[in-house]
Amino acid sequence: xxxxxxxxxxxxxxxxxxxxxxxxxxxxxxxxxxxxxxxxxxxxxxxxxxxxxxxxxxxxxxxxxxxxxxxxxxxxxxxxxxxxxxxxxxxxx
Amino acid sequence: xxxxxxxxxxxxxxxxxxxxxxxxxxxxxxxxxxxxxxxxxxxxxxxxxxxxxxxxxxxxxxxxxxxxxxxxxxxxxxxxxxxxxxxxxxxxxxxxxxxxxxxxxxxxxxxxxxxxxxxxxxxxxxxxxxxxxxxxxxxxxxxxxxxxxxxxxxxxxxxxxxxxxxxxxxxxxxxxxxxxxxxxxxxxxxxxxxxxxxxxxxxxxxxxxxxxxxxxxxxxxxxxxxxxxxxxxxxxxxxxxxxxxxxxxxxxxxxxxxxxxxxxxxxxxxxxxxxxxxxxxxxxxxxxxxxxxxxxxxxxxxxxxxxxxxxxxxxxxxxxxxxxxxxxxxxxxxxxxxxxxxxxxxxxxxxxxxxxxxxxxxxxxxxxxxxxxxxxxxxxxxxxxxxxxxxxxxxxxxxxxxxxxxxxxxxxxxxxxxxxxxxxxxxxxxxxxxxxxxxxxxxxxxxxxxxxxxxxxxxxxxxxxxxxxxxxxxxxxxxxxxxxxxxxxxxxxxxxxxxxxxxxxxxxxxxxxxxxxxxxxxxxxxxxxxxx
Numbered sequence: 132x133x134x135x136x137x138x139x140x141x142x143x144x145x146x147x148x149x150x151x152x153x154x155x156x157x158x159x160x161x162x163x164x165x166x167x168x169x170x171x172x173x174x175x176x177x178x179x180x181x182x183x184x185x186x187x188x189x190x191x192x193x194x195x196x197x198x199x200x201x202x203x204x205x206x207x208x209x210x211x212x213x214x215x216x217x218x219x220x221x222x223x224x
Numbered sequence: 225x226x227x228x229x230x231x232x233x234x235x236x237x238x239x240x241x242x243x244x245x246x247x248x249x250x251x252x253x254x255x256x257x258x259x260x261x262x263x264x265x266x267x268x269x270x271x272x273x274x275x276x277x278x279x280x281x282x283x284x285x286x287x288x289x290x291x292x293x294x295x296x297x298x299x300x301x302x303x304x305x306x307x308x309x310x311x312x313x314x315x316x317x318x319x320x321x322x323x324x325x326x327x328x329x330x331x332x333x334x335x336x337x338x339x340x341x342x343x344x345x346x347x348x349x350x351x352x353x354x355x356x357x358x359x360x361x362x363x364x365x366x367x368x369x370x371x372x373x374x375x376x377x378x379x380x381x382x383x384x385x386x387x388x389x390x391x392x393x394x395x396x397x398x399x400x401x402x403x404x405x406x407x408x409x410x411x412x413x414x415x416x417x418x419x420x421x422x423x424x425x426x427x428x429x430x431x432x433x434x435x436x437x438x439x440x441x442x443x444x445x446x447x448x449x450x451x452x453x454x455x456x457x458x459x460x461x462x463x464x465x466x467x468x469x470x471x472x473x474x475x476x477x478x479x480x481x482x483x484x485x486x487x488x489x490x491x492x493x494x495x496x497x498x499x500x501x502x503x504x505x506x507x508x509x510x511x512x513x514x515x516x517x518x519x520x521x522x523x524x525x526x527x528x529x530x531x532x533x534x535x536x537x538x539x540x541x542x543x544x545x546x547x548x549x550x551x552x553x554x555x556x557x558x559x560x561x562x563x564x565x566x567x568x569x570x571x572x573x574x575x576x577x578x579x580x581x582x583x584x585x586x587x588x589x590x591x592x593x594x595x596x597x598x599x600x601x602x603x604x605x606x607x608x609x610x611x612x613x614x615x616x617x618x619x620x621x622x623x624x625x626x627x628x629x630x631x632x633x634x635x636x637x638x639x640x641x642x643x644x645x646x647x648x649x650x651x652x653x654x655x656x657x658x659x660x661x662x663x664x665x666x667x668x669x670x671x672x673x674x675x676x677x678x679x680x681x682x683x684x685x686x687x688x689x690x691x692x693x694x695x696x697x698x699x700x701x702x703x704x705x706x707x708x709x710x711x712x713x714x715x716x717x718x719x720x721x722x723x724x725x726x727x728x729x730x731x732x733x734x735x736x737x738x739x740x741x742x743x744x745x746x747x748x749x750x751x752x753x754x755x756x
Contacts, residue, residue: 153386154363177393180314181364188346194318 133224139217140164142190147172147213150185164214179211186216191224199223225335227430229691230494230667231439231501232487233286233341235279236446237662238507239270241456245480255477256484262491262500266666267673267708272680273506275616276564276629277657279446280315282505282681283342288322288725289685289700293619296321297343298626299563317343317357321621323697323725325437325685326351331726332694334436337429340422341441348730353435356425358443362390380432381424389421403451405468411451412475415444416482423486430493437692438494442483449508452476453655457510460653497668499691503684504661511636511656513649515598515606517558517566518547520646524594528553529642547640552577556591556627561637565626566591588612588627595630600647608633635659663687663705669713676707695722 134142144162151158156173158166168174168182183197200219201207246260254260274281274292276299284297292298297319303312317324320343326336330352337354338344345357345368356369356377365386366374378384403411419442426440454460455472462469491500521527528550532538547559555578556568568588569578579587598606609631617625630638636656663679665687682702689696690704696719704719 150367153366177361178363181361181367184316184318184346185367 133221136214136217136221139190139220140213143186143213143216146185146189147182150182162213164217165212167210167212169210186220191220193224195220195223225434225436227434227436227438227494227498228693229437229501229688230430230490230498231437231503231688232490233283233439233441234445234483234502234504234662235283235441235443236449236506236508236657237502237504238449238509238658238660239268239662240458240508240658241449241480242662244456244458245477245484252477255480256487258484258488258491262487262666263664265672266500266664266670267676268662268664269676269705269707270507270660270678271503271663271684272678273657273659273661274681275611276626277506277635277659277661278562278564279505280342282661283441284320284322285681286503286505286684287324287326287341287343288320289325289682289689289697289702290322291617291619291682291701293613293617293622293625294322294701295619296621296624298617298621298624299560301560301562303559315343317346317348317730319343320730323727324348324730325688326353326355327730328689328697328725329437329692329694334692334694335433336437337426337433337435337439339426339429339440340443341439353437354429354433358441359391361393362386365390377425377428381428383421384424385417385421388417389425408451409468409472409475412448412472412479415447416475416479419444419479419482419486423489426486426490427493430490437688438490439688440490442486444479445483445504446508448476448479449655451655453508453510454653457653460510491666499665499667499670501684501688501691502662502664503681504663505681507658507660507662508655509635509658510653511632511634511650512653513600513606513634513636513647515632515636515638516641516643516646516648517630517638518549518640519642519644520595520598521556521558521566523646526554526556526591548642555579555587558638558640559626561640563626563629564632564638565629566595568627592628595628598647601649604633606633606647607631665705665708669709669717671708671710671713673707679705679707690717690719693717695720697722697725699724 147162151172154173158171166172168179187194200216245255246263248254274285278299280300281292281297284295285291288295297315300314301312302315302319326338326348327350329336330350335353336351339356340358342359344355345360347355347357347368347370354370354373356373360368422440422442429435430438449456452472455469455476494500518527522529530548530550547557549557554569556566558566568584570581570584571578592610595607595610596605600606607630611629611631613622613625613627616629635658663684680702683705686696686700686702687705696704698721706714706719
């Protein structure tokens with residue numbers, strides 16, 4: 132059965148805590164659905180590519196059409212929150 | 225357990241430089257004395273690279289024994305033309321659609337170690353051994369290494385430093401930029417501790433794990449030669465050497481002397497029973513001019529540049545190393561400088577931009593004709609050959625290759641910048657990839673044949689498998705390099721062809737056969753700088 136939004140948020144937070152554990156970023160709070168990749172966690176574009184790989188390897192277990200999440204009207208989105216990614220995974224996994 | 229096969233990859237290494245570094249030069253002596261000894265007792269050959277001699281497709285061929293048309297890796301960046309838009313992402317191990325040597329050897333009971341090879345992240349599945357991938361930023365190295373290995377190395381190796389070891393995208397972008405003297409010297413120095421870190425890991429794994437196949441790749445050779453070619457090419461030695469020339473020459477020699485020390489330690493550690501192989505993904509030579517290919521295609525009426533609305537995103541996009549075009553009015557274009565190729569846009573349904581499918585052959589023939597008309601200011605042809613994909617990239621992924629691959633007179637990479645003139649001389653010669661790299665062998669059963677006839681990059685994988693005592697898979701395109709081995713060794717160890725490879729490599733293991741798999745992911749705005 133497909134996971135719910137809340138389940139994906141939980142899985143994404145576990146993944147992101149591991150993903151960013153060696154990083155020199157200033158984020159010290161607890162990750163929530165509102166936590167943003169660029170604004171809060173200091174992501175760069177290469178980090179998003181790596182996160183896509185990590186989500187496909189650890190959570191979806193298959194390739195997912197992330198272009199639908201990352202592109203809006205032919206342009207790349209400025210930032211993403213954990214909640215937005217969870218919404219996307221509910222719709223596409 | 226002892227290591228049977230030691231494979232030392234040297235990205236971009238060429239005999240043009242290696243021959244100089246291994247001989248006694250006035251005032252310098254022998255920079256690589258240990259390697260000189262190995263070369264005197266072994267065999268070597270020029271190694272013809274992939275049709276576009278570029279790191280990802282070439283190393284993928286070294287690891288799979290097949291060409292890009294079959295393994296499916298053509299560039300650093302993977303793109304798919306969707307009619308109105310082009311989606312971009314980076315190639316990773318899951319895109320390699322042929323079984324890699326790490327998996328082939330593992331499933332036949334061999335242990336392996338692969339350090340710093342491209343396209344080994346995320347780490348290939350079902351591998352018996354250790355993988356630390358190359359071309360991955362420090363922040364992502366732990367998760368992309370064999371589980372638990374990163375922590376083990378951090379604990380065991382004094383001075384282990386992931387930041388020093390790993391690929392830094394911002395730094396690597398400088399590879400083909402024009403740097404001032406100070407930055408150029410720093411660029412070369414930046415690679416010295418990086419290689420030391422990779423050597424330390426290799427030494428630790430070899431001493432402690434003794435894998436049957438021990439493989440490590442040193443990539444500083446390529447990076448240094450891109451910037452510092454004029455200081456290592458014997459044909460470019462100036463009549464009067466400046467202080468800066470002498471400093472640059474010294475730091476380049478320091479790099480090669482360090483690599484010689486690494487080779488000596490690894491070969492000694494591997495022991496006298498081991499067979500040692502060296503290979504590069506391509507060679508190096510001098511490029512003297514820059515071709516702005518998309519500017520030329522615009523002149524010819526094949527493409528139109530995207531409008532720049534002055535927004536921050538548009539400016540950033542314009543400065544990136546991906547073609548930024550008016551897709552509705554473009555029929556032929558170059559996507560990335562590293563591709564050195566041209567894609568023809570073919571309409572797949574009514575109303576979609578591009579040429580009609582029935583027009584493809586005459587359109588392409590006219591394009592080839594147009595491309596060959598280009599001359600530099602001295603009247604010399606700039607594009608000396610144009611390769612059609614069905615002839616040079618046969619295989620299951622042929623349709624993802626560039627429709628046309630360009631061979632420039634100086635082997636340079638094109639620029640895709642919106643600048644004029646179309647062809648411009650460089651202020652000084654820079655390093656670029658040459659189609660002939662190196663392949664060398666030394667050790668037990670290796671003949672002291674010196675230089676033998678040129679081999680093909682697809683021969684490396686079957687040669688390493690042969691050294692491990694394994695057959696060449698029947699679906700390989702390459703074959704074991706028999707001229708490297710003694711007659712006795714070949715008689716006692718006949719080359720065998722065995723069963724075909726299993727599955728479709730990491731691609732098949734990663735896929736869920738979802739139709740959406742073919743969708744692309746993201747534009748990579750900070751990718752390698754193959755720019756003028």
